[in-house]
Amino acid sequence: MVPKSPVHNHTPGKLPLRERALRKAFLQRIHDIPGGEKLHRCIQCGTCSGSCPVSWAMDLMPRELIAHFRAGDIESILHSRTIWLCASCYACTERCPQGIRVTDIIYSLKRLAIDSNITLEHDGAHKLPQIFVDIINKYGRNHELGLMMRYYLRTNPLQLLRMASLGLAMMKRRRITFAPPRVEKALKDIRTIIAHAERLEVPKEIFSPEYRPDTVGYRAIDKVSSRSSKSPSTTE
């Protein structure tokens, strides 16, 4: 179930502070995707939901993500299983008649959820990518065994037992490497790049102190599409 959003308790046209902060952060992330502003073209046809191989397991259909954004209710989206269920197969993006980059938008929503500490209550799916990042930052390459071990230890240690026989079979075939990967000379370079890029990362939260009605729906996106404006979220 999608938790009831704070938006529902507010005067139409006025957004709670938290929602406005999330909205600004979201629009900034969309701004980075080439063609991201096409989001405003959505005609709510549902081709994305119909093409998605896992929409049957979602609490919000892909189409509804955009509907909720327009309704000024990003927080519900960030609480949904939907964004973490997306396996990034690009079927929705490929088929969208309006050229909306749905998969990339869902990626931005995942990042926004992590940055604003909104995580799933009963599932650990959001932890996997973060463990992956830790491994890459440490070794420069993925370590499959390490990723699985850490993920199951943090979410469902019993699963390790269930996987034991499979693990043994993989070991026999030398399809599991015990030692973490070694990037010979360049590990220092990779870490330097990561450290530098870290500083240039999209800011985590953009907070504005005063309370005023924020734009909801199509108009919010129109501001982003004019690339000239420095801050995509200034209210007129």
Add this chain to the structure above:
Amino acid sequence: MTYAYYPGCSLESSSRMYDSSLREVFRCLDLELVELEDWNCCGATAYFSVKETVSLAVSARNLALAERAELDIVAPCSSCFTILLKTHHMLEGNTELSDKINEALGAVNLSYKGNVRVRHPLEVLVNDVGLEKIRDAVKVPLDGFAIAPYYGCQIARGESSFDDSEDPVFMDRLFSTLGARLVYFPHKVRCCGGMLMYTWEDIAVRLVADLMRCAQENGAHLILTTCPMCHANLDLHLEHVRKVYPEAKPTSTYFFTQLLGLALGIPAEKLGFDLNYIPIDQRLKDLIQRTTEVTHA
């Protein structure tokens, strides 16, 4: 022809037969692969879900290395291929972002100007080598083999434009050239669930079951794939799949380069056919036997 080779993390361990068979096939067809020195993870779908700029910078380092070598980059893993291509296009379409990434790369005296072509080995084989030349190189035709060509969700979608996104045909064309029979397989580009197999197993298992059912009911002897993730999901989880699809037969899934290598007369032990979890079936054993006879004759 020479290419920069980007194996990717999976090809170092769980999919090492993809790596060895690809190298063998390329050598056999006189294509040179120069492995990028000290390549790093492309970031995959996971890094991109956590940090945008950092994941693009990490991925762009590989492109920068290939650019310095003035070579096209060959990425066999679907995820690596998609992410490298995506990085290339995102930097091309957004100068602000490109400046940021180059600033980060500049810290180690690298830069990416956008001159690298990201290629998938399937496309290299069909476009650069050509089906004619491959047909001439065939030692053991795959007569009578019924194949379900499974492209996986990523290589024909996103920024990739070499094949049709709804009904890709490159693998079909390649293997009909080798004499195989391609079965009706409408799930060609349907998602295997990817990492959902670890995060939401009960959901991913249904996707895999659909794929297996589709291949099995259309009479495929085996499934061919281009992606380490698809291979793992189809090969390793048969017991779980049987919970939702009890009739699932053990249909083997191989990398397309493994079967191609066999047709080209490369000895089976170099192609890693014994590394699958699902045991090798009799028909394939016979084919391997024929290859051994041909190569030793």
